[in-house]
Every structure is written in C-alpha cells, then in structure tokens.
Amino acid sequence: MKEFMFLFRGDNDVWDSKSPEEQQEHMQHWEKWIGEMAEQGKFVSGERLLSKGNTVLDNGKIMDRPMTEGKELVGGYLRVKAESLSEATEMAKGCPGFEWEGGAVEVREVWPE
Amino acid sequence: MENNNNIDQTLNHLFREESGKMVSVLIKIFGTENIEMAEDVVQDALVKALETWKYNGMPDNPRAWLYRTAKNKAIDVIRRNKHSKLIDFSDPQKQLLTSGYTLETTMDNYWNEDGIKDDFLGMMYGCCHPEISQENQITFILKSLCGFSTKEVAKSFLTSPDTISKRLYRTKEYFRKNRISLQIPTNKQIEERTHTVLSAIYLLFNEGYNSTHADQLIRKDLIGQAMLLCKSLLSNKRTKLPEVYALMALMCFHSARLDSRITREGELILLSKQDRTSWDKVLIQTGEKYLNHAAFGNNLTTYHLEAAIAFQHCAAQQYEDTNWKEILMYYDLLLEIADDPIVFLNRCLVILEYKGPKEALIVLKTMKNTSMLDKYYVYHATLGEIYKRLLNTNLSIKHYERAIKLTQSKQEQQFLKDKIAGKC
Numbered sequence: 044m045k046e047f048m049f050l051f052r053g054d055n056d057v058w059d060s061k062s063p064e065e066q067q068e069h070m071q072h073w074e075k076w077i078g079e080m081a082e083q084g085k086f087v088s089g090e091r092l093l094s095k096g097n098t099v100l101d102n103g104k105i106m107d108r109p110m111t112e113g114k115e116l117v118g119g120y121l122r123v124k125a126e127s128l129s130e131a132t133e134m135a136k137g138c139p140g141f142e143w144e145g146g147a148v149e150v151r152e153v154w155p156e
Numbered sequence: 157m158e159n160n161n162n163i164d165q166t167l168n169h170l171f172r173e174e175s176g177k178m179v180s181v182l183i184k185i186f187g188t189e190n191i192e193m194a195e196d197v198v199q200d201a202l203v204k205a206l207e208t209w210k211y212n213g214m215p216d217n218p219r220a221w222l223y224r225t226a227k228n229k230a231i232d233v234i235r236r237n238k239h240s241k242l243i244d245f246s247d248p249q250k251q252l253l254t255s256g257y258t259l260e261t262t263m264d265n266y267w268n269e270d271g272i273k274d275d276f277l278g279m280m281y282g283c284c285h286p287e288i289s290q291e292n293q294i295t296f297i298l299k300s301l302c303g304f305s306t307k308e309v310a311k312s313f314l315t316s317p318d319t320i321s322k323r324l325y326r327t328k329e330y331f332r333k334n335r336i337s338l339q340i341p342t343n344k345q346i347e348e349r350t351h352t353v354l355s356a357i358y359l360l361f362n363e364g365y366n367s368t369h370a371d372q373l374i375r376k377d378l379i380g381q382a383m384l385l386c387k388s389l390l391s392n393k394r395t396k397l398p399e400v401y402a403l404m405a406l407m408c409f410h411s412a413r414l415d416s417r418i419t420r421e422g423e424l425i426l427l428s429k430q431d432r433t434s435w436d437k438v439l440i441q442t443g444e445k446y447l448n449h450a451a452f453g454n455n456l457t458t459y460h461l462e463a464a465i466a467f468q469h470c471a472a473q474q475y476e477d478t479n480w481k482e483i484l485m486y487y488d489l490l491l492e493i494a495d496d497p498i499v500f501l502n503r504c505l506v507i508l509e510y511k512g513p514k515e516a517l518i519v520l521k522t523m524k525n526t527s528m529l530d531k532y533y534v535y536h537a538t539l540g541e542i543y544k545r546l547l548n549t550n551l552s553i554k555h556y557e558r559a560i561k562l563t564q565s566k567q568e569q570q571f572l573k574d575k576i577a578g579k580c
Binding site: 084089090 | 251254255257258261262
C-alpha cells in the first residue's frame with residue numbers, strides 16, 4: 044500500500060461561525076470517518092492546524108500570516124494508506140469538511156521510502 | 157469559603173463511589189500497563205476539585221465536574237505521551253486518540269454512562285482474576301475500585317502500608333505482564349468468574365462485619381463498599397445472576413443487624429441477647445426482595461442458603477421464635493454443597509438449640525479430621541457451649557480456655573471469658 048496525504052484547504056471563518064454544539068457534532072463525523080479508516084488499517088496520523096502562522100520567504104523576509112489564506116488556507120492534514128491515487132481520492136470524498144461550504148481536499152502521494 | 161466541611165464530605169463520598177469508575181475508564185484508555193497513570197489522573201482531579209471548590213464553592217453537579225476534570229487531564233496525558241512508547245495506540249480506536257481531529261470526540265466516547273459501568277465491571281473481573289491470590293484481589297479492589305488510600309487499606313486489614321504496597325505492586329506486575337483484559341467475561345465463563353468476584357466481595361464484607369476493628373467507621377466503609385460492588389453487578393443484564401442476588405440479600409440481612417452485634421465498648425453480643433428492635437427493618441425488606449430475585453434458575457449456591465438462614469433469624473420476633481427446624485434443613489443442604497468445618501460446627505450449634513446438647517455432642521463426635529479442628533477456636537467454643545449445657549463445668553472451661561488461646565480477636569476473647577464467668 045502507498046501512503047497519501049490529504050491536505051484540507053478552506054476558510055476557518057466557517058468553523059468560527061458555528062456554535063459549540065454544531066462544532067462538536069461536526070467533529071463526531073470526523074471521528075466516524077477517520078475511525079472507519081483506522082478499522083481498515085488505513086489511517087496513519089493527522090493534525091489540525093491553527094489559522095495563525097508566519098511564512099519565511101527565500102529572501103529572508105517573514106510574512107506574519109500563512110502563505111495562502113481564505114479558500115487556499117491549509118487547515119490540517121491526514122496521512123492515509125491506499126492502493127492507488129484513485130482509491131485515496133475516493134476516500135477523500137467522504138471528508139466531513141464538505142458538510143460545510145468552501146472546503147477542498149488535496150490528495151497527494153507521499154514520496155515513497 | 158463556604159462550608160469546607162461540607163465540601164470534604166461530598167468529595168469523600170463522591171470519591172468512594174466514583175473514583176473506581178474513573179480509574180476503570182482510564183485504564184481502558186491507557187492500558188493495563190499504565191495503572192499508575194490512571195490513578196494519578198484521578199488523584200489530580202480530586203486535588204483540583206478540593207482546591208477549586210474551596211475557593212469557588214461547590215459546582216451544581218459535582219460528579220459531572222469531577223468526570224470532566226478527569227477527562228481533560230486524560231487528554232493532557234495523551235497529548236504528552238502521544239509519541240512516547242508508554243501508551244500502546246495500536247488498537248484502531250486508540251489510534252484515534254493520537255490525532256487532533258479525533259482526540260476529544262474519541263475521549264468523550266470512552267466516558268458514556270453505559271461504557272463507564274461496563275468498564276467498572278470489567279475492572280472488577282480483572283481484579284478478581286483466578287490467578288491472583290484472594291488477598292491481593294481484595295487489596296487491589298479497595299485501592300483501585302473503592303478509592304482507598306494505601307494507608308486506609310492497611311488500616312482495614314490491620315497491616316502495614318508497606319505490606320499493602322507490596323501486594324499492590326505484585327498485582328500490578330501481574331496485570332502488566334499478562335495483559336489481563338478488563339472485560340466482562342463471555343457467557344460461557346460468566347458463572348465461574350462471577351463466583352470468584354463474589355468470593356472477593358464477601359471476603360471484603362466479612363472483613364468489615366467480623367473484623368476485630370474497634371473503629372466502626374472502617375467497618376461500615378468496608379461493608380458499604382462490598383454492597384456497592386455487588387449492586388453494580390446487579391445493574392448489568394449479563395452479570396445479574398441468581399448467585400449475585402443471593403449474596404446481596406445475605407449482606408442486607410447481616411448488615412441490618414450490624415449495630416446490635418456489638419456494644420459501644422466493642423464487646424460482642426450474642427444473637428439471643430441482641431436488641432431486635434434495633435434491627436434495620438427497611439434493609440431486611442430490601443434483602444427479602446433480593447432473595448426473591450435470587451430464586452430463579454436451578455443453581456442453589458451457598459449464598460442462597462446462607463441468606464435463607466440469615467432471613468430466618470431476621471424474621472423471628474424473638475430468639476425463642478427462631479425456626480430451628482427450617483434452619484437445620486438449610487444447613488443440611490449447605491453441608492451437601494460445601495463440606496466446610498465451619499458449616500459443620502454451625503450446624504452443631506443449630507442442633508444444640510433444636511434438639512439439645514446430647515444430640516449436638518453426638519453429631520460433633522461424628523466429625524472426622526479432628527486434628528485439624530483442634531486448632532480451631534470455633535471448635536472449642538462449640539464444645540465449651542455443649543458441655544456447659546450438659547452441666548459438665550470442668551470440660552466446658554477446659555474448651556473455652558483453649559478457644560481463648562486460639563483466637564486473636566480481643567472481642568471474642570472477652571466474650572469467651574464472660575462465658576466462663578457465667579455472664580452469658
């Protein structure tokens with residue numbers, strides 16, 4: 044099996060606009076989605092990212108924000124296992140992030156060892 | 157600074173009832189190799205409750221507060237140990253604890269009410285693993301499931317905290333090495349394993365009921381804990397077996413008479429001299445209900461019979477009204493199930509009441525293995541009583557004196573001395 048990375052892109056404003064109950068319910072869907080992958084031995088790891096950050100540029104300058112913002116902002120990642128890019132892509136369709144508008148999942152294969 | 161005393165009391169009570177459940181859930185999360193980690197989290201939650209409540213006052217729902225605090229502390233522990241080898245995250249569900257996407261939800265799922273109850277029962281079966289000695293079983297139960305400190309356990313067993321620490325260490329090592337699963341056993345094993353759990357519970361109960369403690373608080377604490385453990389078995393469909401109901405009934409009948417058994421000075425009072433009006437009628441009724449529940453299936457256990465005997469005593473308005481015939485019948489059945497010298501001797505005492513001393517002596521003489529019995533204080537106390545009623549004072553005193561030498565209990569020694577002196 045190959046390893047893939049899901050990069051979750053989207054605006055954090057959507058998350059912030061929801062009530063704690065809605066957020067909690069939403070996270071239960073993530074738990075279910077990732078839990079199913081884990082049951083099949085396909086979940087490796089993953090973390091959420093805060094939307095604040097800095098970007099260091101090649102000229103040594105520092106931007107006091109992530110490289111891309113808005114819809115392009117990377118909000119987190121997941122490492123998963125799949126036989127092929129198309130299988131991984133199929134898996135990514137189940138991402139609960141799509142329940143809320145404006146999200147996208149970028150599926151990338153991890154450079155093989 | 158609202159009523160600190162009240163806070164202490166609530167916390168103590170909460171801790172006795174809830175700490176075992178919290179520890180069980182946490183051990184399920186951290187694994188049986190991390191029992192200390194689980195105990196530390198619960199301890200931290202308690203300390204935090206004490207500090208916060210004294211400053212801010214008691215929360216509306218102290219139990220929920222304590223659970224929430226323990227849960228948050230568990231999340232901290234997981235975050236800290238995510239990359240260490242201490243916790244085994246290989247199980248798919250536990251793997252979810254390692255990601256920020258799923259940690260909190262997964263943690264919440266571990267703490268649902270039904271899950272907590274099952275984990276607690278699973279822990280109870282784990283503590284009473286047949287390969288762990290009974291002494292170690294009940295030590296571990298008191299520490300982990302009943303929220304006793306090592307010092308309190310030591311006090312309960314009249315031994316040193318050092319001895320208790322060693323026992324706890326050995327049990328934890330056993331858990332670690334053998335990866336004991338903390339689960340309610342399969343239906344195939346449930347009767348046998350429950351039997352072991354009940355033995356431990358009854359031992360705990362008797363430690364409180366028969367113990368030589370002058371300290372009433374410790375005794376009642378032990379009795380209360382034993383009954384609480386038994387009750388939790390009755391709260392689960394799979395574990396509420398007839399034998400469990402029978403033991404629960406037995407403990408109700410016994411504890412209903414608790415206060416009338418001992419004088420304020422700590423002296424034992426004979427059943428015939430007890431003030432029956434002080435017996436707890438509500439508890440006796442509760443026991444009756446449990447006993448009725450115990451009467452299904454075709455498994456007649458020693459607890460059924462002991463409960464039936466205890467009930468007969470509770471039902472008699474005065475000692476003279478005791479239905480010895482019925483009691484003797486139960487003893488006959490009991491002896492069939494359990495060929496136990498204590499049962500045999502107790503049966504002799506029933507014969508003594510029902511048929512008189514001559515008959516009792518004849519039966520007692522049929523006993524085999526008297527060389528072993530010779531070291532038993534109850535054997536000599538029984539002979540002392542029989543000879544006393546046969547008006548053979550010399551033999552009576554001889555046996556009572558031998559009995560005094562054989563018992564460690566001050567109360568029993570005093571009781572036997574009074575017998576010799578003719579005071580009872």
